[in-house]
Every structure is written in C-alpha cells, then in structure tokens.
Amino acid sequence: MKKIVYFDAAASFLKPESVILAGIDFLRNRYANAGRGVCARAGWVDDMVERVRARVARFINAAVNQVVFVSNATDGLNRVAHIIERNFDIAGFSVAVSDLDHHSARLPWQELLRLGKIRKEIVCDLDENFDIKIDSVPKTDVLVITAMSNVLGRAQDVEKIISVARKRNPDVITIVDATQYIVHKKIDVQSWGADFVVASGHKIGADTGVGILYIRNPDKYSPDKFGGGMVMRVADTGMILNESPECFEAGTLPLTQICGLGVAIDELEKSRPDLDLIKYMYDELDKNKRIKILTVRDSALLSFVVDGMHPLDFGAIMGANDICLRVGNMCASWIHRVLGVDGSVRVSVGPWNTKSDADKFLSVVNKIVK
Numbered sequence: 001m002k003k004i005v006y007f008d009a010a011a012s013f014l015k016p017e018s019v020i021l022a023g024i025d026f027l028r029n030r031y032a033n034a035g036r037g038v039c040a041r042a043g044w045v046d047d048m049v050e051r052v053r054a055r056v057a058r059f060i061n062a063a064v065n066q067v068v069f070v071s072n073a074t075d076g077l078n079r080v081a082h083i084i085e086r087n088f089d090i091a092g093f094s095v096a097v098s099d100l101d102h103h104s105a106r107l108p109w110q111e112l113l114r115l116g117k118i119r120k121e122i123v124c125d126l127d128e129n130f131d132i133k134i135d136s137v138p139k140t141d142v143l144v145i146t147a148m149s150n151v152l153g154r155a156q157d158v159e160k161i162i163s164v165a166r167k168r169n170p171d172v173i174t175i176v177d178a179t180q181y182i183v184h185k186k187i188d189v190q191s192w193g194a195d196f197v198v199a200s201g202h203k204i205g206a207d208t209g210v211g212i213l214y215i216r217n218p219d220k221y222s223p224d225k226f227g228g229g230m231v232m233r234v235a236d237t238g239m240i241l242n243e244s245p246e247c248f249e250a251g252t253l254p255l256t257q258i259c260g261l262g263v264a265i266d267e268l269e270k271s272r273p274d275l276d277l278i279k280y281m282y283d284e285l286d287k288n289k290r291i292k293i294l295t296v297r298d299s300a301l302l303s304f305v306v307d308g309m310h311p312l313d314f315g316a317i318m319g320a321n322d323i324c325l326r327v328g329n330m331c332a333s334w335i336h337r338v339l340g341v342d343g344s345v346r347v348s349v350g351p352w353n354t355k356s357d358a359d360k361f362l363s364v365v366n367k368i369v370k
C-alpha cells in the first residue's frame with residue numbers, strides 16, 4: 001500500500017492495531033447481541049459493554065449510569081436538544097451558542113428556533129484570542145459550549161464558563177461539545193459541572209458509529225427514543241422504563257465499535273498526539289509570506305490560508321502528493337466568517353505522525369507556495 005502522510009486526525013483518527021484486532025476478535029469469536037441473550041456468549045457481550053462503559057466513565061470521571069452510548073457527537077448533540085425539548089417547556093427559552101461551534105452543536109437549536117419552538121438565540125462574545133469571553137457569558141436557559149474549536153484548536157475554560165452561566169441563571173442547562181477537546185486534554189465532567197457532554201469515538205481511535213453522551217442527572221429526564229432494550233415491562237396502561245443508561249439506549253448498540261472504544265481509550269491515554277509537531281510546522285509556515293496562519297503556536301491544530309490559492313485547490317495538490325489534510329469550512333461556518341475567510345486548510349496530527357511527515361509536508365508546501 002502507498003505510504004501517505006495522514007494529517008487529518010481531527011476529521012477522523014487512524015485506528016490503532018489493537019483496536020482493529022479487538023474488533024476482529026469480537027466479530028470472529030465472540031459476536032452476539034447485548035442485553036437480549038442468556039447464553040454464555042451473550043453474557044460475555046453484556047459484560048464487555050458494561051466494561052467499556054466503566055472505562056469511559058473512568059476516562060471522564062463520571063458514574064456508569066451517566067454514560068450513554070450514541071452514534072457520534074452529532075447524534076449526541078441532536079439527542080440532547082430532543083431530550084430538552086421533551087422535558088422542559090422550551091417555548092420561552094433562550095439558547096446561547098458561540099461562533100466556535102461546529103454545525104452539529106448549533107444547528108439543532110437553530111432548527112428549533114426556525115420552527116418557533118424556542119424564543120431566541122444569543123451568540124456569546126469572543127475575546128481578541130477568539131476564546132469565549134467569560135465575563136460576558138449571558139444569562140440564558142441553555143448554553144452550548146464548544147470546549148475546543150475544530151478550526152482554532154484552543155481549549156476553553158469550560159469550568160469557569162459554566163460557573164459564570166450558573167451565577168446568571170442557576171437553572172441554566174449546559175451542553176459541552178468535547179469532540180476535539182477529548183483528544184488532547186483530560187476531561188473531568190464533575191469539575192466542569194456540565195449537564196450534558198458529548199464526544200465521538202472515531203475521533204479518538206475507535207471505529208465510526210459510536211459516540212459518548214454524558215448526562216449529569218439522567219434520572220431527571222424521560223428518554224427521547226423508544227424501542228427494544230430501554231423498557232422493563234409493557235402493560236396495557238403504559239410502560240415501565242429501565243433505569244439509565246439503558247432507558248436512553250433503545251435498539252441494538254454498535255457492539256463492535258463499543259468493543260474497540262475501550263481499547264482506543266487505553267491507547268489514547270498512553271500516547272496523545274505530539275503537539276510539538278504542530279509548533280514545528282507553525283514556525284516553518286510562518287516564514288512563508290503567502291501563508292496566513294489562523295491558529296496560535298500552542299494550538300492543538302494548525303489552520304491557515306494561502307494568499308492567491310483556494311483551500312480546495314491547495315488540498316487537491318497536497319492530496320496528489322499523498323498528504324491528507326482537511327480543507328474548506330470544516331462544518332464551522334461561523335468562525336470562518338469571524339476570521340473573514342470562506343474556508344481554510346487544517347493540519348492535525350495523531351500519535352502516528354513523525355517529524356519526517358512534517359518535513360515532507362513542508363517541502364511540498366515550499367514547492368507550491370513561493
């Protein structure tokens with residue numbers, strides 16, 4: 001197979017060999033459904049799901065009944081909006097968002113606004129570093145916080161933002177999109193104090209199809225999805241729900257992906273992406289007058305625009321040179337608008353990347369951007 005430089009970890013992480021092997025072993029030797037069988041094999045799968053749930057809980061400092069498996073961050077963020085819609089009278093609600101948001105974090109609320117189901121959207125101010133301006137966090141009913149932008153790669157002070165929001169409104173419902181943050185930083189949901197936190201498995205080395213949804217008070221909410229596995233008993237007069245997390249997990253879970261998720265977390269905790277590579281490429285690109293870097297040197301990502309070259313053209317040339325990176329608006333239109341560009345080029349690294357990958361990238365850039 002052709003050797004490529006994969007600088008697109010932030011779009012999707014490459015899979016560690018141990019994750020691939022765990023998936024193969026599960027599919028070949030241990031496969032059965034979870035929560036439905038009584039044979040030993042089904043018991044192993046039930047135990048595996050709960051083992052991985054406990055691993056996720058330890059990873060983010062949650063309790064096991066607060067960890068729900070969803071399909072990905074987008075699914076988690078949409079489900080949180082539905083859970084809130086079902087459990088609160090949202091007609092008068094204001095929802096605060098920020099221009100750091102990924103489309104997946106903000107569009108579910110914009111859709112509720114468009115349908116006239118919530119009262120208004122408030123956009124949080126950003127400071128001169130494009131961080132959420134903590135002093136001006138507004139009084140609001142719902143607050144969506146992007147813990148790390150997928151374009152700028154800077155960690156937000158989630159704990160402080162939530163504490164200011166709670167001072168303004170003790171009942172504020174806080175939702176944290178931790179999809180990029182979780183790759184680079186240890187998460188402690190208890191010190192954050194958020195009501196909901198979401199992340200995607202495929203961005204930390206698991207397969208696509210599994211995501212993490214943390215719910216601080218799962219017993220407070222009725223579920224948003226109904227079907228097999230979430231109900232204890234159905235009677236003529238209604239149903240008795242299982243407790244959390246099962247009541248939020250209607251239908252068959254993505255078992256192979258869950259199996260890999262536990263292994264992926266072990267791997268990520270052993271080796272996080274080496275951000276010195278980002279600093280190295282930053283310093284080198286900074287010497288090129290035609291390149292305008294949008295991120296700061298100690299960011300988790302390197303985003304930039306090239307004077308006189310469309311990001312898509314740049315990406316195509318890099319692709320033709322076996323270098324994979326992300327170009328375009330990256331599902332983050334708002335921050336691009338703030339930065340005054342339609343799109344950008346993003347380099348993101350994973351534990352597999354080396355200095356020689358960076359040197360290959362830089363040599364191609366220096367050849368095409370003179």
Ligand SMILES: Cc1ncc(COP(=O)(O)O)c(C=O)c1O
Pocket residue numbers: 010011072073074075102104105146148149150177179180200202331
């Ligand atoms: C910050 C952020 N939030 C949400 C998402 C959506 O993730 P997924 O496509 O895995 O649902 C992404 C994906 O790029 C992201 O970077």
